[in-house]
Amino acid sequence: MTDAVLVDDLGFSHPDAILPALERVSLSIPTGEAVALLGPSGAGKTTLLTLLDGRLRGWRGRVSVLDAPFDPDRAPPLARRSDTGFIFQEFALVERSTVLRNVLNGRLGRMPPLRALLGRPSGRDLDIAQAALADCGIADLADRRADSVSGGQRQRVAIARCLAQEPQLILADEPVSNLDPTRAAEVLDLLTGAARARSATVIFSSHQPELACRFADRIIGMRYGRIVFDTPTRDLTEDATTELYRDADVLTGAKLQVVR
Incomplete structure (x- = not known):
């Protein structure tokens, strides 16, 4: 199976930021996989998706999307842009x-x-x-x-x-953050099901471990611009998600649960 996304030792800092938005990020995502990026606000999820969409400049490292190497100083060729689709939060x-x-x-x-x-x-x-x-x-x-x-x-x-x-690759930035739980589940079911039916790869970001586990094959946990775990959904533990969101605003005193 070929890889839809290859990232090696990726780093990026926003101008005037104290901490890097992405730091030493390496991952590979096979064609046809459904992947959830999990983590609190500021973890680097949106930045990573924006980069994979070809809209970010000045990063460091190596990135290849759909077998096309990216240049940190240039936009991807126009002929390739339609192969990647982006679903915005708003x-x-x-x-x-x-x-x-x-x-x-x-x-x-x-x-x-x-x-x-x-x-x-x-x-x-x-x-x-x-x-x-x-x-x-x-x-x-x-x-x-x-x-x-x-x-x-x-x-x-x-x-x-x-x-x-x-598209061959679908990127979705917090696609259900504005929806109630029932509608959110329906939309993620639609998104991942449509991607599978088309043999497309889908990567979506989320703050909701339970929904991510229902609809993704694999969970990548991010915190402070780094990947802290990368695991098949079946192997994700409640302790790992609790630690991921430790001291983050998303925790409101309740323990996050991983729902199978």
Whole structure:
């Protein structure tokens, strides 16, 4: 099995930051795996996802995504950008556009430049977007404005947009942090299930060990920009998660539980 992501001795510091955002991070993620990045705020999860998406400059070390080595000073080639899809915590939808138009935005990198510039999708683009809407259970919302649907539905729109992109790697930054537990489980089930159905790799960040354990094959725990454990989900212990969040704001006196 080939690796979708290879990272070796990665380091990165934000300007004027006292501590590095990432320090001596090394990992490999095989194609088709579902991986959860677990850890408190400030652990480096978002920074790592942003780097893997090709949007971060000035890092140190070696990074390869989908067999393409990254350059710390240059953006990845435009032709490769559509192979990686990113799902943002705050959805990043065009509020006044319809749900279908938002999902079609995921096709822009696959369109010829003039067609993309004019916003004229082909029949195939429409078919792919409508299939993504159906896969996400929101086909009936296609003509609704994005700002008129619920938070859970908006997250499904964001996932459908990503799926319409036909990515080989899906990165999701806290994709369910704004949802109640039932909706959060539904969205993670949708996200990881859709990735597996497409043989895509998915990496999502989370503050919620119980949800991560339900939907990821593997858990990577991060704290202070470092990886503190990297383990198959079945081997994750309650003690490891409790230690990961020790003294972090996310702990409110209750013990974190690993739910199988």
